[in-house]
Amino acid sequence: MRYIRYAFLLGLGLVLVTIAFANRDPVTLRLMPDDLAGLLPWGRVIELPLFLVIFGAIIAGVAIGFVWEWLREHKYRATADRKSREAVKLKREVERIKGTEADKGDEILALLDGPAKT
Helix, strand or coil: CHHHHHHHHHHHHHHHHHHHHHCCCEEEEECCCHHHHHHCCCCCEEEEEHHHHHHHHHHHHHHHHHHHHHHHCHHHHHHHHHHHHHHHHHHHHHHHHHHHHHHCCCHHHHHHHHHHHC
């Protein structure tokens, strides 16, 4: 299974390098449209190779998807945490109850020791 994973990663790396070499031409990225760039002081222009734009967009999309999913699953994590705390509380209560019964000692010994104490 390890060799299959290495083969997959090698193939993926070759595909990504091929895409990068095929898209080396620089492209111009503008943070604001030209009309708004004149009004605002931070209207920058950046020139990057196209493959960086493509890979950056993929990474940003995956990161946004992870954050979105993490926020969406908050209610399930909160429920699991609440149930876990409840289970720990119940386990402690069971151990406490078992502990009080264990303190009573053996029933036979209690019967034998009982009349001797009076």
